[in-house]
Amino acid sequence: MKNKIISFFAGIVISIYSFGASAVTEVVWWDFLGGGDGVRMKQMIDNFNEAHPDIQINATTLEWGVPFYTKVQTSAAVGEQPDIMTYHLSRFPLAVPTGVLRPISAEELASVGITADRFFPANWEAANFGGATHGVPLDIHANVMYFNAEVLGEAGLLDENGHPTLLDGVDNFMNGLAKLDEMMEFPIGFASDNGGMIWRWWYSILNMMEGDFVDGSSICPGDKCEKSLQILIDLVEKGYMPSNVDYQSAKGMFISGESAIHINGVWEVPTMVDLMRNNELGFKFGVVDMPQVGPKMATWSDSHAFAIPHSDKNPISDEKLEAVLKVMGWMSDNSLFWGTAGHIPANTEVVDSVFYKNMQPNSTYANIGENMVVDPFLPIAGVASPTYDAFSNYIAPAVNGELSAEEAIQMMRDDLEALM
Amino acid sequence: MTKKITISWTVLTILSLIVALIFMFPLYWAAVTSLKQETEVIDPNWSIFPRILSLAAYLDVLTKSAIGTWYINSIATSVGITLLVILISMPCGYALSQIDFVGRKIILLAVVVSIMVPGTALVIALFVLISDFNMINTWSGVILPQVLSPVCVIVYKQFFDQVPKELREASIIDGATEFQILIKVYMPLNWGITTALALVTFIGAWNNFFWPFIMTTKAEMFTVPVAITSVSDAYGIFLARDMAVAILAALPVTAFFLIFQKRVTQAIMLTSGIKG
Amino acid sequence: MKKYSNSNFWGLLLAFPFIFFYVLFLLYPTIYTLLFSFTDSPLIGWGKWVGLENYIKLFNDKLFLKSLKNTFVFVFWTVVPNTLIGLMCAMMINRLKNPYIAAFLLACFFIPHILPVTVVTQVWSWMLSKQYGIIQEFLEFLGYAKIAFFKKKQFAMPAVAIVTIWWTVGFNILLFIAGLKSINPEIYEASDLDGANSWAKFRYITWPLIWPITALVLTLQLIFQLKIFDQMYLLTAGGPFNSTLVVLQLVYKQGFQMNRGGYASAIAMVLFLIIIVVSIMQYYVLRDKEKDK
Numbered sequence: 006m007k008n009k010i011i012s013f014f015a016g017i018v019i020s021i022y023s024f025g026a027s028a029v030t031e032v033v034w035w036d037f038l039g040g041g042d043g044v045r046m047k048q049m050i051d052n053f054n055e056a057h058p059d060i061q062i063n064a065t066t067l068e069w070g071v072p073f074y075t076k077v078q079t080s081a082a083v084g085e086q087p088d089i090m091t092y093h094l095s096r097f098p099l100a101v102p103t104g105v106l107r108p109i110s111a112e113e114l115a116s117v118g119i120t121a122d123r124f125f126p127a128n129w130e131a132a133n134f135g136g137a138t139h140g141v142p143l144d145i146h147a148n149v150m151y152f153n154a155e156v157l158g159e160a161g162l163l164d165e166n167g168h169p170t171l172l173d174g175v176d177n178f179m180n181g182l183a184k185l186d187e188m189m190e191f192p193i194g195f196a197s198d199n200g201g202m203i204w205r206w207w208y209s210i211l212n213m214m215e216g217d218f219v220d221g222s223s224i225c226p227g228d229k230c231e232k233s234l235q236i237l238i239d240l241v242e243k244g245y246m247p248s249n250v251d252y253q254s255a256k257g258m259f260i261s262g263e264s265a266i267h268i269n270g271v272w273e274v275p276t277m278v279d280l281m282r283n284n285e286l287g288f289k290f291g292v293v294d295m296p297q298v299g300p301k302m303a304t305w306s307d308s309h310a311f312a313i314p315h316s317d318k319n320p321i322s323d324e325k326l327e328a329v330l331k332v333m334g335w336m337s338d339n340s341l342f343w344g345t346a347g348h349i350p351a352n353t354e355v356v357d358s359v360f361y362k363n364m365q366p367n368s369t370y371a372n373i374g375e376n377m378v379v380d381p382f383l384p385i386a387g388v389a390s391p392t393y394d395a396f397s398n399y400i401a402p403a404v405n406g407e408l409s410a411e412e413a414i415q416m417m418r419d420d421l422e423a424l425m
Numbered sequence: 426m427t428k429k430i431t432i433s434w435t436v437l438t439i440l441s442l443i444v445a446l447i448f449m450f451p452l453y454w455a456a457v458t459s460l461k462q463e464t465e466v467i468d469p470n471w472s473i474f475p476r477i478l479s480l481a482a483y484l485d486v487l488t489k490s491a492i493g494t495w496y497i498n499s500i501a502t503s504v505g506i507t508l509l510v511i512l513i514s515m516p517c518g519y520a521l522s523q524i525d526f527v528g529r530k531i532i533l534l535a536v537v538v539s540i541m542v543p544g545t546a547l548v549i550a551l552f553v554l555i556s557d558f559n560m561i562n563t564w565s566g567v568i569l570p571q572v573l574s575p576v577c578v579i580v581y582k583q584f585f586d587q588v589p590k591e592l593r594e595a596s597i598i599d600g601a602t603e604f605q606i607l608i609k610v611y612m613p614l615n616w617g618i619t620t621a622l623a624l625v626t627f628i629g630a631w632n633n634f635f636w637p638f639i640m641t642t643k644a645e646m647f648t649v650p651v652a653i654t655s656v657s658d659a660y661g662i663f664l665a666r667d668m669a670v671a672i673l674a675a676l677p678v679t680a681f682f683l684i685f686q687k688r689v690t691q692a693i694m695l696t697s698g699i700k701g
Numbered sequence: 702m703k704k705y706s707n708s709n710f711w712g713l714l715l716a717f718p719f720i721f722f723y724v725l726f727l728l729y730p731t732i733y734t735l736l737f738s739f740t741d742s743p744l745i746g747w748g749k750w751v752g753l754e755n756y757i758k759l760f761n762d763k764l765f766l767k768s769l770k771n772t773f774v775f776v777f778w779t780v781v782p783n784t785l786i787g788l789m790c791a792m793m794i795n796r797l798k799n800p801y802i803a804a805f806l807l808a809c810f811f812i813p814h815i816l817p818v819t820v821v822t823q824v825w826s827w828m829l830s831k832q833y834g835i836i837q838e839f840l841e842f843l844g845y846a847k848i849a850f851f852k853k854k855q856f857a858m859p860a861v862a863i864v865t866i867w868w869t870v871g872f873n874i875l876l877f878i879a880g881l882k883s884i885n886p887e888i889y890e891a892s893d894l895d896g897a898n899s900w901a902k903f904r905y906i907t908w909p910l911i912w913p914i915t916a917l918v919l920t921l922q923l924i925f926q927l928k929i930f931d932q933m934y935l936l937t938a939g940g941p942f943n944s945t946l947v948v949l950q951l952v953y954k955q956g957f958q959m960n961r962g963g964y965a966s967a968i969a970m971v972l973f974l975i976i977i978v979v980s981i982m983q984y985y986v987l988r989d990k991e992k993d994k
Contacts, residue, residue, distance in 0.1 A: 033643075065644035068654075075958045080642035082745040082960075083556040087643075103960075198831070198852050247832070249849030253664060254832030257467035285464060318745075398942055405852065407941075434798055441793050442802070445809040451867070452812070454835055455824040467833065513722060516715035526712025532720065539727060541980040543928050545949060546973040549956045549966050550730035550737065553745060573722050603711035632817035634931045639957075650817035654935060664833070671823040675816045682815045686808065689815070693872065694879050697917060 030328040032062045035077070036091040037069040038309075041276030042346035049342055053335055060328045070201065071389045074100075077314055081105055084319030089329045092140055094131045094308040095380035095387035101135035102384065107315035108137035113326070117334030124351055131379070132310055140310030141333045142351035144343055147306035147373045148205045150296065151259060151267040151277065154289040160184045160265075168293065175236065175298040182245045185265050193246035193266045194258030197404055200397030201388070202252065205305040206268055206295070207233055207400065212378045213299030219381050222425040224418045234403060234410040236298060241404055248405040262287055268295060274347030274366060292366045294373055306377035307388070308351065311336065349374060385424050395420050459483065459668035466664045482669035491645065492652070492673060499631055499648040499677075502567045506630040507623050509572040515619070518581025519607045523593060533582075539575045545635060552639055566640045567648070571630060576696045577622050584618050585611055621692035624685050628678050649674045731973075738967035743960045755967035765968060767943055768951045771858070775929060775947060778862035780922040784915065786866060787873025792907070794874065795881045807878070811871035818868070822935040825864045826851075851937045857945050861932050868932075869925075873918050880914035881907070920983050927976050948972045 038046045043066055050062050065087075067073045074096070080086045092100070100106055114120065121129050124142055132140045150169075157163050162170050162181050171181025185192035196202040211218060216229025225231075240246045250258070259267035260280065267273075271292075280286040295304060311333045313321060321329070336343075340350035344364050355361055362368065386392045395417040403413035458466055459482050461475040486492055520526065521533050544551075551570050552561075560566035588611055596606045612619070637648040644652070653670045682689055738755055742748035759765050790810060797803045813821065829836050831849040840847060850860040884907065892902055908915075930949040933939060939946035939954070946954075949972060956965030 063645075067644065071958065076642050078960060079744065079957055080561075082743075083561045083642075084559075085562050085642050198849065247847075249831045249852045251831065254467075254830060257664075258832065261464070261467045261469065263469060397940065402852070402854075402941055405849070407854070437793070438797055438799070438802060441797060441806055444790075444793070445806045448867070449809050449812075451824050451828050455827060458827065471833075471835070471838070513718040517719035520712045520715040524708050524712040524715070526709045526716075529712060532716055535723065536719075539723065541924070541977055542727065542731075543924075543973060543976045544727070545928050545930065546952070546969040546976070547727075547730040547734055548952065549744070549962055549969060550733035551726065552956075553733070553962075554726075554730060556745060569722075570726055573719070573726055578719060603707070603715065607715070628815050632815070634818045634935075650819040653823065654819050664827070667823055668827060671820045675820045678815050678817070679812060682812065683808070686804075690807075690811070690875055693875055697876055697921065 028059065030060050030324060032060060032089060032325065032328050032332055033087040034062050034064040034089050034332075035073070035087040036064065036066055037073040038091065038272075039066055039069055040270070040272040041274065041279070042272035042343075042348065044279070045275050045343065045346035049336065049339065052339070052342075053332065056335075057331070060331060062332060070393075074389045078103075078105055081314045081316040082318070084316050086314035086316050086319070088313070088321060088325050089311055089332060090314060091143070091309050092312040093388040094128070094140065094142065094310050096390065097131060097134040097139060097387070098382050099384040099387050099390050101139055104315055106139040107313040107321065108135075108139055109141070109313065109330075111138070113330055114138060114141070117330045119334055119337060123337070123353060125353060127379075128308055128351055131308065131382070134382070140312040141337060143309045143311060143336060143340060144346075144348035144351050145306055145308045145374075145377065146271050146348045147304045147377055148209055148268065148295055149271050149274075149292050149304075149370050149373065150294065151269065151273070152291050152293070153259070153262065153265040154291045156185070156188065156262075156265040156288070160188060167291065169291070172294065172296045175296075178296040178298055179243075182240075182243075182266075186243075186245060189263065189265065191245065191247045191258065191264050193240065193268065194250070194255045194264035195240075195246045195268050196250055196252040196255040197241060197246060198249045198251050198401060200393055200395075200401050202255075202269070203237065203401055203404055204393060204396045205270065207237060207396075208378070208380070209295060209303050209305045210236055210298055212303030212305075213297055213301050215299065215301055218386075219383065222422065224421045224425075225414055230414045231410040234400065234414060237404045238406070238410055241406060260286065271347035271349075271370070275345060278345075278366070292370050294370060294376070302376045303378045304373045304376050306373070306379055308379075309348070310351075385421050391421055391424055392417075455668045456672055459665055459672050461665055463663065463665050479665075482663075482665035483673070485663070485666050486669050486673060490652075490670070492649070492670070494645050495647055495649045495652040498564070498567075498637075498646060499650075501564050502637065502648060503627050503630040505564060505568040506571045507627045509568065510574045510577055510626045511619060511623055513572060514574055514577035514622075515581050515612065516607060518578045519585050519611055520603075521578070522582045522585035523606075523611075524603060536575045536578050539573070540579075544570070544573075548635075548639055555640055560640075562641050562643045562646045564646075567637050567646075570636055570640070571633065574626065577626070580618065580622060580695050581615075584615050588614055617688075617691075618695070620685075621688045621695060624681065624689050625692035625696060628681060628689070631678050734966045734969055734973070737963055738970050740963040741961075742963040744956055744962040748963060751963070755964050756971075758964070759967055759971065764943065764946070765948075765951060768946045768948045771943075771945060772927060772929070772947045774858060775862065775933075775945075776923060776926045778858060779865050779926050780919060782862070783866045783870055783922055784873060784918050787870050787918065788877050788911070788915070790870065791874045791877030791881055795878055807871075807874065810874050813868050814871035816868070818931040819935060821864060821868045822932060825867075826936065829860060852941050854941050854944050857937050857941055861936055861945060864936065865926070865929075865932055869922075873922070876914055876918055877911065880911045884910050920980070923983060924976060924980055927972075927979065 034050070036043075036046065047064070050064050054061050067076060077086065077090060092106070097106075119141055124132070125145070128142050128145060132138060132142050150172075152169055154163065154167060157169055160181075162184065164170050169181075171178050182192050195206075208218070210233040211229060214229045214233055216233065217226055218224065218230070220226040241248050255267065256269070256273065256276070258264040260277075274292060277286060277290050281290065294302070313326075313329060337352050340352050341355045341358065341360055343350055344355070344361050344367055347367070349367075350356055350361065380386045384390070399408065399413040399416040402408050403410055408416075457473070457475060460478055460480070462477055462479045462481060465476055521529060521536070555561055555566045555570070558566075560569070592610050593606055596610055601609070632650060633648075634650050637651045641647055641651065653674050739750060739752055740748045741751050741755070794803050794806050797806070828834050829850045831837065831847055831852070837847040848856060850856045888906055889902060892906060897905070928949060929947055930953065933945050933947050933950055934953070937945045939950055948968065952965045952969045952972070955961045955968060
């Protein structure tokens with residue numbers, strides 16, 4: 006009798022549970038968006054969940070870089086992978102051959118309105134590395150220069166439009182910094198201990214100087230790599246930026262007013278905007294292109310895409326797949342809001358819209374779109390790749406005065422050429 | 426002559442207190458930082474005490490992060506490990522101590538040898554094993570690799586060895602089984618040891634970083650120590666919040682220690698093989 | 702007779718849970734790791750048999766040899782200093798007349814030991830932060846420039862060592878206090894009559910009598926530090942220039958990050974053997990030393 010009662014109640018509990026379960030599909034989402042843009046993404050996720058009672062995104066933000074990609078790999082191996090994740094397009098050449106990304110067929114994409122003509126050609130091509138669509142681009146993001154408009158004004162470094170005047174040429178830049186150096190200890194707040202951050206600025210400078218990172222199977226032909234690195238080394242040596250500063254502290258230096266200039270990606274635009282709105286930023290800030298220290302103008306850029314992890318042990322079910330595709334479609338359609346995270350939406354319709362064109366402060370750096378350069382499309386490059394490793398191991402110490410530019414580039418060459 | 430000694434005692438005492446306070450400074454500083462506002466934390470004009478006492482960092486952690494979930498994971502796994510360790514080690518210690526059975530010597534040797542074996546070097550095999558049982562991202566997956574405690578077995582054996590033989594012999598005459606003797610005679614006489622071992626095991630389990638870090642890939646299964654470094658949250662600068670999370674992670678074990686100080690220190694000495 | 706025939710049954714039954722987990726979580730993984738190390742497998746699943754290839758690769762792998770060296774360097778920086786500092790603090794506490802102050806002091810030194818490693822690393826990262834760390838202010842006060850402790854080759858390892866010592870010295874202090882307390886005070890009084898000074902008392906009474914504890918502490922420390930992973934991973938991730946990459950970290954990197962399970966298992970086996978050999982060696986050396994006394 007006791008057994009009968011137990012099984013009766015168990016039956017009720019199970020049916021309630023499965024009823025509940027079939028009514029709502031949970032989409033497990035992993036991202037690494039821990040900067041200012043993450044605040045906006047959380048908002049987008051909340052908006053999606055509100056609009057879709059039958060699909061609920063369960064999102065977690067994990068540590069950016071190697072920890073994220075390692076967790077994706079191990080969890081896919083044991084069948085515990087998320088249903089959807091963010092992934093850097095620059096990493097596709099490394100990731101696609103390992104089979105960690107599930108290809109998405111054209112039909113599957115079309116079912117939620119995602120077609121190739123919606124994206125910038127180069128961007129879409131990158132997402133289709135390996136002959137299949139492995140990710141749906143969400144945005145394109147680049148490096149910019151944040152500046153303290155009041156301090157620069159005081160130093161006489163703003164033109165009549167409020168634009169900084171130290172952006173044109175390396176001498177101009179250095180002179181401007183010298184002037185700022187008289188007013189503060191470190192004019193530039195920059196995360197000089199962060200290999201990834203250094204890569205982005207350095208790679209931009211390399212392209213400004215019209216240098217190449219790879220030529221065939223040799224790394225850093227010529228001496229442009231060393232020259233680009235020397236510029237960053239000089240900035241530290243001259244005392245214009247501090248050595249060995251971590252990401253959070255570098256941001257703090259700009260926000261507290263200690264430094265007048267901050268080189269970072271666009272993803273901290275919402276941080277500054279939010280601080281300003283809450284009257285917690287003690288000054289008026291601006292965002293522009295980075296200083297052009299070579300013959301050409303160039304800005305490093307990368308792209309976030311949504312991808313589905315592939316797992317032999319536990320492949321994604323059709324039901325989940327349908328839900329994930331809906332999420333991808335919705336995110337793409339509604340990526341105008343993602344623009345407020347500082348990024349350029351990958352959806353060309355959104356970018357062409359008058360709403361985006363008038364978005365502030367995005368429009369002040371809109372022309373970076375013309376000068377963007379992406380990471381070399383090789384397995385040794387991209388986020389959490391051997392190149393990033395080399396930058397942490399050799400280039401960062403060089404910037405901070407431990408190695409010469411030649412030594413550091415040569416060590417990197419040795420490491421990377423062995424992998425080519 | 427006596428005056429000289431008094432002065433040097435006072436000097437020694439003051440010196441020791443200064444050393445102790447310097448030693449505690451990092452924790453003081455972390456606590457103070459967690460009670461400052463984020464803008465004060467990055468202010469170049471820092472101060473040793475918060476200019477404005479603020480619980481904002483703590484509120485941030487409690488409302489914006491899943492610390493409740495992580496606490497539950499930590500509590501569940503730590504309690505699970507502690508219970509299982511005691512349940513497994515006590516009978517084994519008793520058997521090795523009181524029963525002459527086949528294989529006794531081998532098992533005793535195996536137990537002693539296993540103290541030298543670095544379990545952490547077997548991480549890959551254990552990860553694969555737990556994965557094969559589909560226990561990755563489960564409490565069992567975190568608990569099971571940690572239930573082996575050869576040290577507890579040895580300690581139990583040593584203490585059971587000291588129980589007067591007459592008690593056991595009397596029980597046998599009364600017709601008790603070994604199990605009943607363990608439960609009714611040996612266990613009650615050694616509650617102090619059990620408590621001490623349980624406390625130390627709990628603290629060790631709570632603080633463990635390596636195994637939960639390897640055995641969980643989903644943030645909602647993280648234990649507190651793993652979560653505080655593995656999960657980021659987006660919102661500008663959060664240095665005070667980092668400290669607040671650290672303080673919250675440390676509170677339970679610190680409280681445990683302060684309440685049960687004597688037992689914990691006793692257990693440490695026992696498990697190191699020192700009588701006291 | 703009844704007692705005897707039941708013994709095997711009860712003995713094995715009561716010991717069974719332990720044996721079960723022992724075989725499952727100790728013996729089996731050891732054999733698995735050993736076998737796995739002879740293959741080229743990824744993390745999950747079996748690759749093909751390659752014999753001793755992984756081991757040969759290992760000993761030619763610059764990074765592996767570096768990680769071995771780093772592990773031993775770390776042991777050098779922590780084992781002996783940790784023991785000595787523990788002993789000195791224990792002697793200091795032991796001499797205090799007031800038991801309440803002694804208890805307070807012991808608690809102060811011990812609390813770091815019961816904290817999770819991630820709390821310790823968070824607290825110290827903050828203290829030593831290049832831009833905002835309070836230690837930097839102290840350095841500037843002394844007239845030095847700020848130091849990026851975890852980024853500079855000559856400071857990274859010592860910094861991790863200091864954090865480790867801060868975290869674990871309480872344990873040693875506790876053990877030493879127990880040992881010091883067990884020394885009969887009459888021995889000291891007798892030596893006073895002989896006119897012995899403090900140093901002589903230490904060298905001829907304290908040190909020899911405390912030797913069993915010292916030996917124990919050294920042994921435990923050695924084994925503990927050889928297995929280090931947590932602090933390195935959290936504070937330096939093996940940098941700068943891989944100067945703080947230790948063996949277990951290499952196992953993690955090769956196995957979990959680079960997905961080379963077979964190779965990582967080979968590294969793990971080597972570490973395994975080193976720890977066992979060192980433990981046995983130390984056991985015999987210390988035991989012999991004790992015999993000499």
